[in-house]
Amino acid sequence: MILVTGATGNVGGKVLSLLRAGGHKVRALTRDPERTAFAAGADLEVVAADLGRPETLAPALDGVQKVFLMSLGANKATHDAHLVAAARAAGVEHVVQLSTLGVEVAEDPRANPLGHWHRIAEEALRDSGVPWTILRPNGFMSMNLGWAASIKAEGVARGPLADVPEAVVDPRDIAEVAARALTEDGHEGRIHELTGPQALTGREQLAVLGGLLGRDLRFETVPLAAHREVMLRHFSEETVNGVIRTLEEAIEHGSELHGRLSPDVRRVLGREPRSFAEWARDHLELYRA
Numbered sequence: 001m002i003l004v005t006g007a008t009g010n011v012g013g014k015v016l017s018l019l020r021a022g023g024h025k026v027r028a029l030t031r032d033p034e035r036t037a038f039a040a041g042a043d044l045e046v047v048a049a050d051l052g053r054p055e056t057l058a059p060a061l062d063g064v065q066k067v068f069l070m071s072l073g074a075n076k077a078t079h080d081a082h083l084v085a086a087a088r089a090a091g092v093e094h095v096v097q098l099s100t101l102g103v104e105v106a107e108d109p110r111a112n113p114l115g116h117w118h119r120i121a122e123e124a125l126r127d128s129g130v131p132w133t134i135l136r137p138n139g140f141m142s143m144n145l146g147w148a149a150s151i152k153a154e155g156v157a158r159g160p161l162a163d164v165p166e167a168v169v170d171p172r173d174i175a176e177v178a179a180r181a182l183t184e185d186g187h188e189g190r191i192h193e194l195t196g197p198q199a200l201t202g203r204e205q206l207a208v209l210g211g212l213l214g215r216d217l218r219f220e221t222v223p224l225a226a227h228r229e230v231m232l233r234h235f236s237e238e239t240v241n242g243v244i245r246t247l248e249e250a251i252e253h254g255s256e257l258h259g260r261l262s263p264d265v266r267r268v269l270g271r272e273p274r275s276f277a278e279w280a281r282d283h284l285e286l287y288r289a
């Protein structure tokens with residue numbers, strides 16, 4: 001049995017589907033099983049649990065051999081530590097953890113809180129004695145879905161980083177690597193750095209979308225203070241402050257790390273990572289006016 005956290009979310013949802021398609025028995029973890037209609041099947045169990053409430057995790061892990069572990073923002077360190085402790089107690093054989101690129105340079109928590117939270121989460125897993133694989137993805141291509149409403153309405157994308165090149169990665173590739181790591185030999189003790197095949201700035205990504213839509217789209221750079229206000233509508237203040245500090249650092253010093261291309265998607269999947277153009281084509285309807 002494989003426990004999938006974030007099973008109602010972006011990467012976890014895809015991991016769940018891939019594992020089921022591969023004939024594996026899965027248990028989907030969600031705080032609210034009523035909210036999401038999973039496709040029913042004898043291969044699927046759904047469990048109500050909360051990574052912030054450790055007492056809910058032992059029942060979720062009962063009979064589980066492997067875990068896909070993700071959690072969010074400023075909760076990352078504590079939530080992952082809760083799951084890892086419960087996994088060790090339950091005798092789990094392998095945890096595949098979603099982390100982030102940048103952990104390796106996140107020594108100063110004040111400069112890169114986002115990386116720092118992930119670093120503590122990684123350490124909790126690596127120090128636990130539970131066999132592990134860590135996935136360190138670059139920024140997700142799907143982050144651009146945040147542009148969809150203003151592209152449809154005004155032909156404008158707004159964001160804080162117009163000109164910082166980033167080898168953004170398709171969440172489908174992340175999920176495929178996770179599913180392989182959970183079901184194949186040879187991934188234990190390995191860190192996979194997951195990037196797309198090409199470093200593109202925000203403006204260049206917008207140009208790809210504009211080309212496919214046949215529209216002239218404009219990038220409007222948003223000051224970090226205004227971006228912070230938008231983020232506060234969706235995330236906790238601690239998470240938002242951490243993300244803003246990390247963005248300030250990227251704007252001030254550029255981000256060589258995030259522009260780098262990693263061979264790991266190709267190494268694990270035996271094919272090139274999906275390009276931004278492919279991602280954009282597959283999601284184009286969401287941007288069409």
Ligand SMILES: NC(=O)c1ccc[n+]([C@@H]2O[C@H](COP(=O)([O-])OP(=O)(O)OC[C@H]3O[C@@H](n4cnc5c(N)ncnc54)[C@H](OP(=O)(O)O)[C@@H]3O)[C@@H](O)[C@H]2O)c1
Nearest residue numbers: 006007008009010011030031050051071072100138139140
């Ligand atoms: N976005 C990026 O560009 C980027 C880049 C690098 C790394 N990452 C990593 O990827 C993660 C985001 O992955 P994603 O896009 O797949 O996330 P997502 O779709 O936003 O994930 C939401 C999931 O989190 C679950 N969740 C939230 N709070 C929970 C709690 N207290 N207990 C249990 N589950 C909880 C939700 O489950 P329910 O609501 O069903 O309970 C839902 O399934 C980040 O946190 C980061 O670690 C992201």
